[in-house]
Amino acid sequence: MSPLDIDPTPQSSARERVRLDLGPQSYDVLIGRGLLEDPASWEGLPNSATALVVSNTTVAPLYAARLEAVLRARHRQVLRLELPDGESHKDWASLNLVFDALLAGQADRKTVLYALGGGVVGDMTGFAAACYMRGVAFVQVPTTLLAQVDSSVGGKTGINHPLGKNMVGAFHQPLRVVADLDTLASLPPREFSAGLAEIIKYGPIADMVFFDWLEANIDALLAHDDRALRHAIRRSCEIKAQVVQLDERESGLRAILNFGHTFGHAIEAGLGYGEWLHGEAVGCGMVMAGELSVRLGLVEAGFVERLRRLVQRARLPTIGPALGTRRYMELMQVDKKAEAGEVRFVVIDGPGRARMAPAPQALVAEVLTACTAP
Amino acid sequence: MSPLDIDPTPQSSARERVRLDLGPQSYDVLIGRGLLEDPASWEGLPNSATALVVSNTTVAPLYAARLEAVLRARHRQVLRLELPDGESHKDWASLNLVFDALLAGQADRKTVLYALGGGVVGDMTGFAAACYMRGVAFVQVPTTLLAQVDSSVGGKTGINHPLGKNMVGAFHQPLRVVADLDTLASLPPREFSAGLAEIIKYGPIADMVFFDWLEANIDALLAHDDRALRHAIRRSCEIKAQVVQLDERESGLRAILNFGHTFGHAIEAGLGYGEWLHGEAVGCGMVMAGELSVRLGLVEAGFVERLRRLVQRARLPTIGPALGTRRYMELMQVDKKAEAGEVRFVVIDGPGRARMAPAPQALVAEVLTACTAP
Structure with a gap:
């Protein structure tokens, strides 16, 4: 048995809940294991005709199908968009791919976007949701440690400008944050450490x-x-x-x-x-x-x-x-x-x-x- | 004396004021003549370090200098950006020119944008203000009939997408609308009629x-x-x-x-x-x-x-x-x-x-x- 097979502590199935009290924009951060495929994680969110899962080319192959399976019970049409991976793609060109996908899918004002990925996916999906038809709803599904402890919570969204980071964006709160700890297993060590920085902060x-x-x-x-x-x-x-x-x-x-x-x-x-x-x-x-x-x-x-x-x-x-x-x-x-x-x-x-x-x-x-x- | 020189009715110097009561986002629409160069039109607006006048290549040569002269008494730095004119330029490429100008001018969060022009300039300037550093203030200075009676009032901002008009945007209220009737004198008849459509509405x-x-x-x-x-x-x-x-x-x-x-x-x-x-x-x-x-x-x-x-x-x-x-x-x-x-x-x-x-x-x-x- 290789050391990788050892589970050092028993994994709890308990789900933690942190509440953000922001008046009519209040929402919960759910933290736990197996949340992606658990219908309870998505209960109470709007059953709109269309959902768009925005992810990237690294994360989508790992988790998008699981999320989509559970969303198909909730939305008539579940679309997927895979953005290029990485901070260098946190720009207008990628953002516009979200608008293209929404319009191609005839997504209306009730559409819900799901941001499945790290901070870049979350920030861009949130900003796209803030701007599409002047504002639609979105849900954060962070799959990196950094996104789970920082960027998915609090409603800051945006893209980079060549002259400055996050210079173009909006405050737009998600309807919920679903942080599934199981997704961290696939995170490269360098990205895991990057998440620790925001925890240490x-x-x-x-x-x-x-x-x-x-x-x-x-x-x-x-x-x-x-x-x-x-x-x-x-x-x-x-x-x-x-x-x-x-x-x-x-x-x-x-x-x-x-x-x-x-x-x-x-x-x-x-x-x-x-x-x-x-x-x-x-x-x-x-x-x-x-x-x-x-x-x-x-x-x-x-x-x-x-x-x-x-x-x-x-x-x-x-x-x-x-x-x-x-x-x-x-x-x-x-x-x-x-x-x-x-x-x-x-x-x-x-x-x-x-x-x-x-x-x-x-x-x-x-x-x-x-x-x-x- | 040509018919163009005849002033059919005496022009009043009275200033009309229409109030939009939107709680903390309340503001006035000022309507009158000579408002551009009148310091009273701008009283009470923030005296930020930087102001950016966004206009287009048609309107700026006519009115930007007048506006800038009065703004220079209020802001340390008054920048100008002339966008290409017309609805076909109400897109991301033009919007990004606003961000470029703001960042090149080291415009901070307190910066005030002034939209000097018609509906396209107003919608784009307002959207840029909504997004720059996640939101800065702006003032509408509509110079077309359509903008004075409709698009400058109410806080709808945005750009077009090839697949749909105003598909990407934000609700972002201006601090004030200054509608100077003198600017309508230069409006081409076709644009004047276009403004009448929104009045008839x-x-x-x-x-x-x-x-x-x-x-x-x-x-x-x-x-x-x-x-x-x-x-x-x-x-x-x-x-x-x-x-x-x-x-x-x-x-x-x-x-x-x-x-x-x-x-x-x-x-x-x-x-x-x-x-x-x-x-x-x-x-x-x-x-x-x-x-x-x-x-x-x-x-x-x-x-x-x-x-x-x-x-x-x-x-x-x-x-x-x-x-x-x-x-x-x-x-x-x-x-x-x-x-x-x-x-x-x-x-x-x-x-x-x-x-x-x-x-x-x-x-x-x-x-x-x-x-x-x-």
Whole structure:
């Protein structure tokens, strides 16, 4: 028996539920195993004439048939669209394929879209749903760790522009998020680690108990331990739900969820989308934002050392690519949090607490020198 | 002195104001002369660092400098973008030029967009504002009659898809609508008539007193009589405001504003966007929808004769192009009001009242035979 056949902990059939309380746009995140093929996961969603499953060429062959089988009991017509895989395809050309498929299928205003895949599929499907006929419903069915703990929850949708990540998009909440843990089994280790970056993020900005737990359980997570995975995903969704409930449209607080993302987006855009995975860029970006917080006198160096170590243990990079300080600065200038030409960073304001702050260019340059490859 | 130099009625300097009461998204439509260069028209709007004036190659040379002069007192940076003119350019390629301009100008989330032009410019600028960084503010500065009485009011934004008009878009309300009657002086007669179609529309669906007034004043309107124009524009905006206030997202009632549009969109898409002006297609479409209402037994033939006569006097077509009944049917199938494959029409349910109704294919075919070129 090979080690791969060993199931380290018994897998529970329990289903977790995290509620996002957003008034008329409220919805549940369901977390569990076997959710895809379980009719109960889809109960209560609208029985529209048409459903469109949007996936990509990697995920669709693995899971689309299972989802479609259960949806065919609910919709007269179940269409499928497979987008090209990867962040480099998170653009208008791919988005337009969704509109083409909807119009070719004579999809009306009651149509429900199902986003089956990772963050790219979820963001594009959600944005297509926001825009098709000025808004139709959609359901998130995240199949990557990153999508299950972050991007599928909270209603941010969009596509990239060559000059900036997620620059074109909409706030459009899904009707439900169905996170089937079974789909993580097929996730390449590099993508799994990328998801861990967004899980780690919730510690420094909101919950040091969770950060401590992550330090103790990062190896169990890397081993796909069922209990550890469930806890990490549920706790991540809970924290995200709390923040989004308080500030759905990111007029303030919600920006803290972008810890590490200002540096991270610069890495992604600077190298070309898809070169580094989003989670890899965020992992490295968190260390940079932590270093900036230290230099602003907001947190002790020891805390950032803990963060760096945890990011490393999650098998994520902590040294940024050599884009040059000037290029980093340019790229960060177009960040969505910038105002009147001033870049604003999410900084750690003591362990477990984050806020937005501007930073002197000299300090940012110091951080870039310290944290990027020569 | 040539007839063109005669000012038939004294032009009032009074400014009319129509309020759209939409809770936190409430705003005013200002109607008057000399509004562009009057600082009072812009008071109370946000003084953001950056403003982007989006116009087209026809309108910008006439009016952009005037608007920019007044905006430079309000914004540190006033950018301009001239889109190609015409419905055939209401597509993603043009929309992306707005994003390019915003990102090249390092426009942040507080940026205000100004849509200076007709319906195409307004719809695209509004949609770009809805999507840029997931939503920035915009102001409508309509310079065509059609935009002043219809498209700039109510927050519908979007672009066309080769398979259907306005299929991709968003509901995104402007901060204000500034309708300067002086800009109508430069409007080509064909575009002026197209605007009259959307004015005429408000009679049959909502206000027979207005319809009677239009019959009495259509020639004054065609002569750009100041008093007639003011009344027609204000009354149109009032009716639109009443309907939009009751049903902003078009879950029901608002659809009546699409009287004539199901047939009209089929004409536009079938001939290729821009071949007929939108208002021309709507003018003809209203006669078709009127004929359908007669055949459904909802209104008397005499009423549709009055409508046809008024549309003709406005110098609009009342006979549709020879696309063939099957092609019309196909094109109407993708209308946004269709549900589960059933096309639904806005019909006149007695003079001054409209509602949505399905219609037997045979009746629709009869109307197409009666109202299209052989």
